[in-house]
Amino acid sequence: MTESVSSLGEDRIAYLEGLVSRARTAAAVFTQYTQEDVDRIVKPMVSEAMEKAQHLARLAIEETKLGVLEDKALKNMVAAEFVYNYVKDKRTVGPIHEFPERGLVEVAEPIGVIFSLTPITNPVATVIFKCIMAIKTRNAVIFSPHPRAWRCCYEAMKTLYETAVKHGAPEGVFSCVESCTLKDNAYLMHHKAIGLIDATGGQGVVKAAYSSGKPALGVGPGNTPVYLEKTAELDMAVVDIITSKTFDNGTICASEQTVVIDDEIYDKVLQKFADLGSHVCNEEEAALLGRTLIDHETGFARPMAVGQKATDIARAVGLSVKPNTKLLVAPIQGVGREHPLSVEKLFPLLTVYRAKSVDEALKVCVDVNHAGGLGHTAVVFSRNDEVIRKFGDVINAGRIIVNSPGSIGALGGVYNDMVPTLSFGCGTGGGNSTMDNVNVYHYLNIKRVARRTQAPMWFRIPNQIYFNMNAVESLSQFRSRSTIIVTNPALEQMGHVDVVRRYLPPQTSVHVAAIPDGEPEVKVVMQGLEALNLYRADQIIALGGGSVIDVAKIMKLKYESPQADLDELGAAFLDIRKRVAEYPTEKTNRVRLIAIPTTSGTGSEVTPFAVLIDKERGRKVTLTDYSLSPDVAIVDPQFVMSMPKGLTADTGIDCLTHGLEAGVSVYASPYTDSNAMQAIRLVFKYLPIAYEHPRDEEARTMMHNAACIAALAFSNASVGVSHALAHAFGARFGVAHGRANALMLPHVIAFNAAVPTKFMPSPHQRAYTAHKKYAMIADLLGLGGDTIEEKVANLVTATEELLDRLAIPRSIADMGISQEEFERAVPDLAKIAFDDPSWRTNPRMPLISELADLYWRAYQGRSLAKLASASEKPTAMKGGAYAGKSRVA
Amino acid sequence: MPAKAVWLKIEGQLVAPTLQEALEKLDGAAGEVVLDFSSVHRLDASALRAMENFVSTVNGTAKLALQGVNIDVYKVLKLMKLSQRFSFLS
Numbered sequence: 001m002t003e004s005v006s007s008l009g010e011d012r013i014a015y016l017e018g019l020v021s022r023a024r025t026a027a028a029v030f031t032q033y034t035q036e037d038v039d040r041i042v043k044p045m046v047s048e049a050m051e052k053a054q055h056l057a058r059l060a061i062e063e064t065k066l067g068v069l070e071d072k073a074l075k076n077m078v079a080a081e082f083v084y085n086y087v088k089d090k091r092t093v094g095p096i097h098e099f100p101e102r103g104l105v106e107v108a109e110p111i112g113v114i115f116s117l118t119p120i121t122n123p124v125a126t127v128i129f130k131c132i133m134a135i136k137t138r139n140a141v142i143f144s145p146h147p148r149a150w151r152c153c154y155e156a157m158k159t160l161y162e163t164a165v166k167h168g169a170p171e172g173v174f175s176c177v178e179s180c181t182l183k184d185n186a187y188l189m190h191h192k193a194i195g196l197i198d199a200t201g202g203q204g205v206v207k208a209a210y211s212s213g214k215p216a217l218g219v220g221p222g223n224t225p226v227y228l229e230k231t232a233e234l235d236m237a238v239v240d241i242i243t244s245k246t247f248d249n250g251t252i253c254a255s256e257q258t259v260v261i262d263d264e265i266y267d268k269v270l271q272k273f274a275d276l277g278s279h280v281c282n283e284e285e286a287a288l289l290g291r292t293l294i295d296h297e298t299g300f301a302r303p304m305a306v307g308q309k310a311t312d313i314a315r316a317v318g319l320s321v322k323p324n325t326k327l328l329v330a331p332i333q334g335v336g337r338e339h340p341l342s343v344e345k346l347f348p349l350l351t352v353y354r355a356k357s358v359d360e361a362l363k364v365c366v367d368v369n370h371a372g373g374l375g376h377t378a379v380v381f382s383r384n385d386e387v388i389r390k391f392g393d394v395i396n397a398g399r400i401i402v403n404s405p406g407s408i409g410a411l412g413g414v415y416n417d418m419v420p421t422l423s424f425g426c427g428t429g430g431g432n433s434t435m436d437n438v439n440v441y442h443y444l445n446i447k448r449v450a451r452r453t454q455a456p457m458w459f460r461i462p463n464q465i466y467f468n469m470n471a472v473e474s475l476s477q478f479r480s481r482s483t484i485i486v487t488n489p490a491l492e493q494m495g496h497v498d499v500v501r502r503y504l505p506p507q508t509s510v511h512v513a514a515i516p517d518g519e520p521e522v523k524v525v526m527q528g529l530e531a532l533n534l535y536r537a538d539q540i541i542a543l544g545g546g547s548v549i550d551v552a553k554i555m556k557l558k559y560e561s562p563q564a565d566l567d568e569l570g571a572a573f574l575d576i577r578k579r580v581a582e583y584p585t586e587k588t589n590r591v592r593l594i595a596i597p598t599t600s601g602t603g604s605e606v607t608p609f610a611v612l613i614d615k616e617r618g619r620k621v622t623l624t625d626y627s628l629s630p631d632v633a634i635v636d637p638q639f640v641m642s643m644p645k646g647l648t649a650d651t652g653i654d655c656l657t658h659g660l661e662a663g664v665s666v667y668a669s670p671y672t673d674s675n676a677m678q679a680i681r682l683v684f685k686y687l688p689i690a691y692e693h694p695r696d697e698e699a700r701t702m703m704h705n706a707a708c709i710a711a712l713a714f715s716n717a718s719v720g721v722s723h724a725l726a727h728a729f730g731a732r733f734g735v736a737h738g739r740a741n742a743l744m745l746p747h748v749i750a751f752n753a754a755v756p757t758k759f760m761p762s763p764h765q766r767a768y769t770a771h772k773k774y775a776m777i778a779d780l781l782g783l784g785g786d787t788i789e790e791k792v793a794n795l796v797t798a799t800e801e802l803l804d805r806l807a808i809p810r811s812i813a814d815m816g817i818s819q820e821e822f823e824r825a826v827p828d829l830a831k832i833a834f835d836d837p838s839w840r841t842n843p844r845m846p847l848i849s850e851l852a853d854l855y856w857r858a859y860q861g862r863s864l865a866k867l868a869s870a871s872e873k874p875t876a877m878k879g880g881a882y883a884g885k886s887r888v889a
Numbered sequence: 890m891p892a893k894a895v896w897l898k899i900e901g902q903l904v905a906p907t908l909q910e911a912l913e914k915l916d917g918a919a920g921e922v923v924l925d926f927s928s929v930h931r932l933d934a935s936a937l938r939a940m941e942n943f944v945s946t947v948n949g950t951a952k953l954a955l956q957g958v959n960i961d962v963y964k965v966l967k968l969m970k971l972s973q974r975f976s977f978l979s
Contacts, residue, residue: 025934028968032931032961112968171934 066307222376244405375426601651603711811861927957
């Protein structure tokens with residue numbers, strides 16, 4: 001190709017450059033036109049094309065010696081009127097489609113200069129079609145017609161060009177390469193000013209177009225199979241096939257090539273073809289046509305017959321037919337090189353095949369489809385919807401025409417509602433970039449203007465929450481035939497189960513499922529499930545801490561939906577609304593879940609989360625779905641009055657962490673903020689009292705409420721980095737969840753308050769506000785400070801002081817973990833923490849190195865506020881990811 | 890030849906004659922030409938040809954500036970690779 005271009009003479013290059021320059025100028029000028037401007041030009045062009053349809057058809061016939069005058073005139077009219085009817089109301093300038101509900105606008109951008117190759121078979125119609133599309137889309141076109149159709153194409157282009165310019169089109173908008181050669185084509189295909197190559201024609205030009213490296217629309221040959229199934233309306237089918245195959249002497253590449261006919265109707269169909277003017281060949285005649293019309297070297301039809309009348313072809317090969325024969329019909333016994341007539345024949349010769357079954361018929365159609373017709377066109381005649389559906393499934397064609405003529409049907413707009421075109425995309429099967437009927441949208445760059453959208457948020461909580469001392473009395477209002485109380489042995493011994501029993505309606509049959517202490521296990525869930533099934537329970541009361549309530553949630557899930565696959569439901573996700581896992585909605589059983597917490601921290605009584613351990617497979621499964629939320633929460637402080645001090649401290653700090661992390665979450669909303677802030681206030685006020693005076697009823701009540709309220713916040717806003725760090729650390733070193741959070745929390749506040757190395761992508765976050773929200777919390781707590789920095793520092797200090805007051809170890813080192821052991825663990829911990837979904841709603845996206853830094857800060861056990869004034873830094877933190885970036889003084 | 894400063898306002902479609910006038914005033918001298926395009930809403934092919942000729946004739950001897958070019962016209966100059974030959978004044 002390069003050699004060809006380099007051998008072009010200077011004069012020829014100057015000529016081609018002149019064409020390109022004019023087209024480029026026209027395209028540039030055209031960019032200033034409005035939709036009204038182009039529509040004003042298109043309409044008279046179409047009128048002119050209609051007026052000159054017959055004249056231009058005659059020129060095409062005279063020059064190419066192919067086809068039928070009347071059909072070509074009709075085709076020209078379709079190219080003008082039908083295409084116009086399709087495009088006239090289409091917006092092709094500026095905003096073309098608006099989707100306000102999605103915040104999207106599609107905006108048209110012209111391509112510029114299009115280099116268009118047009119075929120010998122449909123020369124004028126293709127030029128008319130492309131001229132209308134180009135003006136409608138504000139593009140300039142340089143035409144390179146087939147050399148044996150140049151004059152008629154030039155006349156068509158000139159006619160439309162003059163009309164277009166007369167009505168305001170830019171001068172130079174269309175041009176036609178004179179005496180075009182393959183070298184000229186190669187030169188233009190590689191020209192940097194050409195934006196798109198639109199090649200309609202044989203395989204050679206299409207391949208050259210795609211090989212140029214330019215964006216190209218290359219649409220080429222077909223080999224249309226037709227399945228004539230036994231339920232078809234035979235009279236209509238035969239007329240349609242003859243109409244189509246003889247239209248313009250078969251030059252449309254979508255025309256029928258091989259008709260596969262069911263055995264039951266084969267003879268009848270052939271008789272109908274004969275009755276309507278076709279010559280049905282015998283075996284010898286078919287062989288003669290194969291020998292003479294198909295090139296045995298290439299396997300393709302010889303050009304001599306293309307677009308010729310059936311009688312002329314018959315005469316040329318020595319076949320005796322009646323004078324008015326319009327179609328030659330030749331039986332074949334298979335598809336492939338040994339059956340030469342099974343290829344594309346752009347002349348009125350139709351091959352037919354007798355199929356013994358639907359299966360065989362479909363297979364032969366697939367064979368024809370794959371013998372040069374992939375992606376193009378196929379036809380089926382049938383009244384059996386299942387046959388039509390199956391045909392559509394197995395045939396690879398951009399146009400599957402049902403009960404209508406292939407060639408005219410594929411053009412679109414006449415026999416069906418497909419987009420009118422003169423250019424059939426054949427998809428990747430045909431080596432094309434599109435399978436569409438090429439239309440105006442292929443002549444546009446469509447830009448998408450996408451506005452920021454914010455998905456609707458939610459605030460989902462159980463619809464009944466009973467709280468304060470003796471709230472358990474509300475159990476009496478829940479009727480139940482059979483209730484299972486899920487609890488643990490210690491709580492049973494403490495008499496809590498008896499309290500619950502006391503308030504259940506007397507007719508309730510009650511059974512207790514005491515599960516072991518510790519993290520919930522799959523086998524425990526399965527045992528509980530057996531009890532549910534055994535007693536055909538309609539109510540579960542989960543009485544216990546987070547683990548007990550989590551077991552009850554999963555028992556309910558499996559009882560109501562036995563098909564629920566816990567592994568699948570526990571799959572990782574980024575956004576709960578877009579996750580892969582689908583929680584079951586069909587329920588086999590119905591059961592009410594009432595959660596009565598006996599600790600003040602996890603808030604599991606209102607959350608949509610449940611965690612369980614699969615010891616057999618050595619993994620933890622976290623389930624998240626609002627269907628897991630208990631139906632009723634009873635937050636009665638009488639069940640926490642005897643909670644040990646250490647547990648009070650740990651669970652209380654867990655609650656504080658929930659509030660603080662939900663407060664700065666990227667999913668935080670006014671709904672969650674109100675709960676988060678209130679919970680934080682309650683914790684700072686009442687946790688020290690509950691810790692130091694465990695029997696203080698008010699403090700216990702408020703801390704129990706705080707845990708539930710914080711859970712309402714994080715059930716909807718989720719948590720953050722502290723939880724991610726705590727999960728990995730707690731699991732590795734066997735540290736209770738609340739205590740692990742306590743070790744991380746002050747450092748995470750400082751981390752989030754600093755300018756992030758990476759912001760967390762979130763449409764909900766309209767600015768970085770974590771430091772401001774911490775300052776707001778400091779104000780709420782009355783911590784003082786004049787600037788945001790001071791307020792954040794005061795919050796960190798207040799948190800530190802709270803932890804000190806609760807006698808919680810202030811460093812990981814204090815917990816007896818050696819520096820060497822921790823140093824070995826940190827790289828893995830940081831990676832595990834990064835995989836933890838908890839931080840996905842954190843305002844600051846943590847780098848793995850930053851998570852490692854945070855671990856080291858927790859190991860050292862001093863807040864960033866203190867670190868900033870300390871000269872000593874842990875070795876592993878040198879050059880830490882957020883060193884020197886803190887807002888905190 | 891002493892440097893010259895030429896300032897001309899182009900009225901509507903009169904791009905070609907105004908550019909011709911600018912060339913005459915410049916008369917081959919170095920200097921600066923400022924063309925006020927604030928009344929030019931659209932460029933046609935002849936205007937673009939005139940601008941190409943103008944740039945080619947001046948051939949770097951004078952600084953060329955366009956004032957008040959609207960965004961549609963600016964985009965046309967960009968597509969025609971003419972924008973790099975001018976500076977643009979608001």
